Amino acid sequence: MSHPSAMRIFLKTIVARAYPRFVAAYRNRAWLITETLLPLVGTIAMIYVYRALHAPARFLGFVVLGGVLLAFWQNVIWAMATQFFWDRGAGNLELFAMAPTSLAAILLGMALGGAYVSLTRAATILLVASVLFGVSYSLSGLLPALGVFVLTISALYCLGMLLASLFLFYQREAWQLADAMQEPIYFLSGFYFPVRSLGAVVGGVGSLIPLTLGLDAIRQLILPGTPQFIPLSVEVLAVVAQIIAYAALSQISLRYLERQARQDARLILRST
Amino acid sequence: MSTAIRQWRGFKAATRLGWQISSNWTQPLVFVLYSVLRPLSAAFILVVMYRVISGGGANTAAYLAFLVSGVAFWSFVQYGFAGLSNGIAEDRGEYKMLKYVYTSPAHFYVYLLGRGLAQLASAVASALIVLIVATIALGLPINPLHINYPLLLAASSLALLAVIGLAMAFGVLLLQARDAHGYGELGSGVLYVISGAIFPISVLPGILATIASLSPLVYWMESIRRSLLGSQAIRMFPSLSDGDVLLRLLVTTAATLILAHLVFSWADRTARQKGLIDMETNW
Amino acid sequence: MDIAVETRALRRVYRSRNQEVVALDGVDLRVARGQRYGVLGPNGAGKTTMIKILVTLLLPSSGEARVDGLDVVHQFRELRHRIAMVSGGENVGFGMLKVKEQLWMFSQFYGMPSAPSKRRIGELLERLGLSEAADRRVSALSSGMRQKMNLIRGLITNPRILFLDEPTVALDVGAARDVRDEVRRWMAEDPTRTVILTTHYMMEADELCDRVAIVNRGRIVAEGTPAELKQRVQQNAIVDLQLSPGGRLLDALRAVEGVAAASVTEQDGLDRFSLQLSNDAALGGVMRVVEGSGRQIRGVQKREPTLEDAFVKLVGRGMAEEEQA
Numbered sequence: 001m002s003h004p005s006a007m008r009i010f011l012k013t014i015v016a017r018a019y020p021r022f023v024a025a026y027r028n029r030a031w032l033i034t035e036t037l038l039p040l041v042g043t044i045a046m047i048y049v050y051r052a053l054h055a056p057a058r059f060l061g062f063v064v065l066g067g068v069l070l071a072f073w074q075n076v077i078w079a080m081a082t083q084f085f086w087d088r089g090a091g092n093l094e095l096f097a098m099a100p101t102s103l104a105a106i107l108l109g110m111a112l113g114g115a116y117v118s119l120t121r122a123a124t125i126l127l128v129a130s131v132l133f134g135v136s137y138s139l140s141g142l143l144p145a146l147g148v149f150v151l152t153i154s155a156l157y158c159l160g161m162l163l164a165s166l167f168l169f170y171q172r173e174a175w176q177l178a179d180a181m182q183e184p185i186y187f188l189s190g191f192y193f194p195v196r197s198l199g200a201v202v203g204g205v206g207s208l209i210p211l212t213l214g215l216d217a218i219r220q221l222i223l224p225g226t227p228q229f230i231p232l233s234v235e236v237l238a239v240v241a242q243i244i245a246y247a248a249l250s251q252i253s254l255r256y257l258e259r260q261a262r263q264d265a266r267l268i269l270r271s272t
Numbered sequence: 273m274s275t276a277i278r279q280w281r282g283f284k285a286a287t288r289l290g291w292q293i294s295s296n297w298t299q300p301l302v303f304v305l306y307s308v309l310r311p312l313s314a315a316f317i318l319v320v321m322y323r324v325i326s327g328g329g330a331n332t333a334a335y336l337a338f339l340v341s342g343v344a345f346w347s348f349v350q351y352g353f354a355g356l357s358n359g360i361a362e363d364r365g366e367y368k369m370l371k372y373v374y375t376s377p378a379h380f381y382v383y384l385l386g387r388g389l390a391q392l393a394s395a396v397a398s399a400l401i402v403l404i405v406a407t408i409a410l411g412l413p414i415n416p417l418h419i420n421y422p423l424l425l426a427a428s429s430l431a432l433l434a435v436i437g438l439a440m441a442f443g444v445l446l447l448q449a450r451d452a453h454g455y456g457e458l459g460s461g462v463l464y465v466i467s468g469a470i471f472p473i474s475v476l477p478g479i480l481a482t483i484a485s486l487s488p489l490v491y492w493m494e495s496i497r498r499s500l501l502g503s504q505a506i507r508m509f510p511s512l513s514d515g516d517v518l519l520r521l522l523v524t525t526a527a528t529l530i531l532a533h534l535v536f537s538w539a540d541r542t543a544r545q546k547g548l549i550d551m552e553t554n555w
Numbered sequence: 556m557d558i559a560v561e562t563r564a565l566r567r568v569y570r571s572r573n574q575e576v577v578a579l580d581g582v583d584l585r586v587a588r589g590q591r592y593g594v595l596g597p598n599g600a601g602k603t604t605m606i607k608i609l610v611t612l613l614l615p616s617s618g619e620a621r622v623d624g625l626d627v628v629h630q631f632r633e634l635r636h637r638i639a640m641v642s643g644g645e646n647v648g649f650g651m652l653k654v655k656e657q658l659w660m661f662s663q664f665y666g667m668p669s670a671p672s673k674r675r676i677g678e679l680l681e682r683l684g685l686s687e688a689a690d691r692r693v694s695a696l697s698s699g700m701r702q703k704m705n706l707i708r709g710l711i712t713n714p715r716i717l718f719l720d721e722p723t724v725a726l727d728v729g730a731a732r733d734v735r736d737e738v739r740r741w742m743a744e745d746p747t748r749t750v751i752l753t754t755h756y757m758m759e760a761d762e763l764c765d766r767v768a769i770v771n772r773g774r775i776v777a778e779g780t781p782a783e784l785k786q787r788v789q790q791n792a793i794v795d796l797q798l799s800p801g802g803r804l805l806d807a808l809r810a811v812e813g814v815a816a817a818s819v820t821e822q823d824g825l826d827r828f829s830l831q832l833s834n835d836a837a838l839g840g841v842m843r844v845v846e847g848s849g850r851q852i853r854g855v856q857k858r859e860p861t862l863e864d865a866f867v868k869l870v871g872r873g874m875a876e877e878e879q880a
Contacts, residue, residue: 003636004666016663019656020649027651034454041461045470049318049339052471053325091647098610099664100635106664180306183313192317197324262614265569268607 003100013105014112021079021113035117036124039074043067043129046192051133059193061135061223064126066191069215071121072153073185076160079114080107082175084168088267097267103168103254107161141221148221151239152214158246159210165253168261185209190216195229203229210242282378286386307398311350315343315406318470337412338497338506342469344402345496347395348428349463349489352435353442354456355391356384360443361452363387364551371550380540384443388436403500413504420499423514427495427521434488434525437532444539447548468493472508488528491521558624559716559749560586560609565618567604567773578604580773581618586766589746591738593764594753595862597878601773602753603642606720609751610640623715636665639714643724645705650694654685654704657693658711665712672711679707683737699730706734710741717741719752723759735763755874757862769866771877776869784865791815791831793864794838797854798826798845807844813837818863818873825853831868 004012025031046063084103087093096106129135167174186192188206195203195216206212217235219226229235261267318339326332364370373383407414442459446452466473466480467489473481484490490508494517497505509517543549567579578601586592594602607613609622611631620627625634648657655676662672680686683703688696696704702722709717719738723731742748754760760767761781768778777784798804808817808828816831832838845852867873 004668009664009666012663012666016660019660020652023656024649024651028451030449030451031454034458038454038458038461041458041465045461045465046321048465048471048475049321050325052475053322055325059325091642091645094607094612095640095647095661096664098612098635098638098640099661100632100666101664176306180309183310183317187313187317187320193321193324197320259614262612265607265613267612 006102009101010105013099013101014109017106017109018113019109021110022116025113025117031117032120035121039067039071039121040125040128042070043125044132047129047133056225057135058223058225060129060133061137062194062219062226063192064129064133064135065215065219065223066186066189067125067129068122069152069189069211069218070186070191071118071125072115072156073189073211075114075118076111076156077163077178077182079117080111080157080160081163081167082178083107083110084164085175094268097258097261103165103258104161104251107164108157111157111160137222138224145218145221148214148217148236148239151236151243152210152218155210155214155239155242155246158243158250161250162246162253165250165257168266169257188212194219194227196227207238210239210246213238213242278377279379279382282376283382283386286373286378286383287390307394308401311343311347311398311402312405314346315340315402318343319406319410333411333413334501334504334506336406336410337414337501337504339470340402340406340410340412341414341497341500342493344399344406345428345493346464346467346469347398347402348392348432349435349460349467349469351391351395351398352388352432353439353463354460355394356388356436356439356456357443357446357459358452358456359387359391360384360440361446361449361456364447364549365452368550374549381440384440385436388439392432392436414500418502420502420514423495423518424499427492427499427518430521430525431488431492434492434528434532437529441532441535441539444536444543447539447543447551448546450551463487463489466490468508472506474508486524486527488521488524491517491524495521556585557588558585558621559588559590560584560592560620560622560751562605562609562620563618565605565608565620566616567601567608567613568616577773579608579615582770582773582775584768584775584778586749586751588749589742590765591742591750591752591763593760593767594751594770595755595757595760595767595866596753596770597755597874599878600755600770602755602770603720604773605770606640606718606751606753610638610718611635637715638718639709639712640718640720641705641709641722642719643702643721643726644698645702647705648693650692652693653690654693654696655680655689658704658708661708662711667712675711675713676707679710682740683707683733699726699733702726702730702734703737706737710737715747716749716751719750721753721755723754723756731759735759738763757866757874761862767862769862769869771866771870777865781862784862785860788816788831788860788864788868791833791860791864791868792835793858793860794830794832794841795854795856795858796828796830796841796845796852797822797856798828799851799853800824800826801848801850804828804844804848804850807848808841811837811840811844813840816864816867816871818867818876820873820875826850829864829867829873831864 043063047060050059050063084093087096096103167178170177188198188202189209189212190198190203190206195206195212198206203212213235216226216229217232217239220228220232319336322332322335322339326335360370363373374380403414406412442456446455449455464470466476466484467487468484473484473490476484494508495514498507498514498517512520562582562584565579565582565584566577569576569578582601582605594605596602604613608615608620609627611627611634614628622634623637627634652660655673658676659669659672662676680689683706685700685703685707688700693701693704706722723734726734738750742750752760752764764781766778766780767784768775769784770776777787805817805819805828808814808830813832813834814830814837815833817828819826819828821827830841863874870877
């Protein structure tokens with residue numbers, strides 16, 4: 001019996017799973033308020049903290065760039081990693097799981113669909129906060145910074161897939177844990193201050209999150225005067241290594257935990 | 273059964289439910305992490321931001337105390353405001369039980385008050401732990417023997433009344449939206465900016481600073497810092513005595529409660545007119 | 556015989572911290588290709604667990620299951636191309652999408668090319684009378700329309716074996732009939748297609764299925780065509796007694812000599828006792844017990860046996876009673 005190739009199913013699944021997210025963003029514009037204003041308010045609060053301390057202008061830039069990448073972190077956590085928890089509750093997960101597609105493709109589709117909202121959110125923070133508070137950037141570093149940004153987001157999505165498989169297993173507790181870990185992650189990733197301020201040990205632990213090194217590299221490239229945590233080239237190489245490592249780990253863990261989930265009835269809402 | 277007993281039972285059930293939703297449905301360890309890790313990390317973020325700029329000299333303790341006390345007590349607003357207003361939307365959309373609560377003999381106000389108090393109870397542990405850890409770790413000038421407890425309690429009672437009133441009005445207002453995700457956090461985020469929690473409101477542009485001065489939360493924050501730190505507190509209103517600050521808190525709280533009641537009544541009536549209490553949502 | 560589904564000693568135990576629930580307890584099942592096969596039993600009998608194992612969502616604790624010749628534990632990736640499942644009362648998908656968009660989305664998870672998929676969706680919507688709702692949002696559908704949409708989702712990918720888990724639960728009479736009609740039509744299109752249907756509606760199993768397995772407490776207690784199963788109670792006279800409400804009476808009726816089995820259901824405010832009598836003389840004993848109970852007789856009727864009667868005879872009590880046990 002011949003079937004469409006696995007690659008064809010994989011790609012079609014990504015597009016199909018992204019589709020409801022695109023449609024939802026188009027048909028229900030309410031997200032424009034919460035998804036752009038909320039992070040903007042958070043970013044502005046931090047900017048005022050630096051203002052109150054009479055910090056140099058580049059510190060406001062640290063906060064703005066942190067706010068931009070934070071939008072993607074939130075997309076990965078809330079629109080990707082924890083999503084299986086909600087899908088299971090709605091009964092979608094069992095239909096995804098029993099289709100001849102891969103859960104990785106479903107996750108990537110979710111992320112792709114959510115990226116549209118995240119991009120809007122990130123662009124709003126970048127534009128509004130930069131204009132409102134007069135933050136300027138070095139144009140010469142813009143293109144390489146864009147490259148680092150793409151690498152960082154790729155590594156982030158691979159980590160998101162790894163987390164999703166763990167969340168599939170730990171479910172409600174994982175959702176609570178993700179919620180509880182928001183501020184600790186903001187702290188460890190140096191969203192609002194240069195990573196170097198964390199010191200070698202805490203900064204090193206924080207570097208396991210791809211955002212930490214990616215954000216530091218982007219800051220080094222477009223905000224002159226950023227205190228260097230580790231050399232730029234090392235940061236870029238580390239992010240590339242994270243892409244490979246997290247992609248491989250997520251595949252292994254998705255397969256393993258899908259089997260475990262079939263064993264422990266975690267894909268279904270049970271009714272004997 | 274007398275009305276008072278019926279209302280008391282409704283209140284107890286709502287408090288218990290609120291507590292279960294925010295705590296017992298998960299592992300105790302996760303709940304502790306949740307209550308402590310978030311505000312503690314938020315405090316550390318501000319500490320690092322301050323240290324990066326100030327260089328960590330000996331005279332930094334007063335400002336650090338300003339930041340830490342603001343973050344620690346902000347948990348009450350975070351839980352009370354975002355928790356309760358989201359809770360109303362959750363009760364309708366996710367748990368689909370708002371309609372039953374609404375049609376029960378317990379007054380809706382009483383139910384929401386119970387649900388809100390459960391949220392505030394979660395905030396107590398978090399505020400205490402952040403204060404204790406930060407005081408020890410950062411050497412803050414907070415001495416439990418020298419705290420002005422009457423001022424702290426009076427100010428906090430008034431402010432929390434205002435927070436619950438605002439949250440109830442905002443939560444019922446959110447019933448107008450089919451998808452109310454994120455609005456609770458957005459509301460508390462806006463309050464965060466205009467409440468002097470992590471920076472003095474004098475930093476804000478003129479119009480925002482004026483709006484901020486009408487919020488009871490600013491005077492609450494000021495009272496907290498004065499009660500915890502005494503003369504060492506960095507003051508947002510140096511010209512006002514403790515009594516003046518408390519009086520302003522009382523007046524703004526009363527105004528907030530009146531406004532909240534009006535909004536609540538309007539939103540409640542509209543929700544019934546439009547049949548929003550049991551609306552199917554995109555939860 | 557060409558076998559579509561086969562299980563051997565299939566067992567599934569759910570374990571949690573405090574308890575262990577045996578949902579399936581050694582089920583042996585053989586379903587021939589081309590059949591509409593019913594799995595009939597009360598709520599909690601293990602029907603859904605069986606389906607979830609067969610559609611690869613759940614691993615058995617022990618035993619074996621093969622669907623379309625493939626092992627559900629190890630060959631699940633290949634098997635997923637060949638099967639589909641539709642459950643009753645499903646609220647799956649995304650309320651924001653239009654009906655045709657939601658159906659298209661699910662078809663893509665099977666790698667279907669978009670154009671044929673959309674054509675097929677159009678045909679099926681037409682067939683189930685949903686063409687006008689094609690552009691309506693999923694959240695705006697009635698439960699009957701939603702279930703028809705779910706059935707279409709199961710049919711778009713042209714599965715060789717379709718699993719229907721209580722597909723008409725909570726539907727009104729018209730919508731339930733439409734769903735059953737479509738299942739018949741779909742089967743008639745291709746004799747190699749197979750349907751496995753779980754239900755606790757006796758009438759549905761009787762009307763729709765070629766063969767039926769009666770499941771109770773995780774075990775198959777009888778298997779055969781509906782006619783064969785009803786045959787088992789053919790030697791008994793089936794009498795329905797409608798009585799005014801009152802205290803417990805069932806055990807007293809069961810104790811009457813000549814009453815082979817008895818069950819009770821509530822209907823229009825009256826208690827309807829279904830009695831299987833091995834001899835006509837037993838009716839006299841029954842009447843004496845009823846008179847002694849003080850209840851009033853509102854109706855007595857002799858009728859043909861149903862699958863419900865077969866169930867009562869096999870299990871010893873009615874489905875409703877079994878669900879409460």
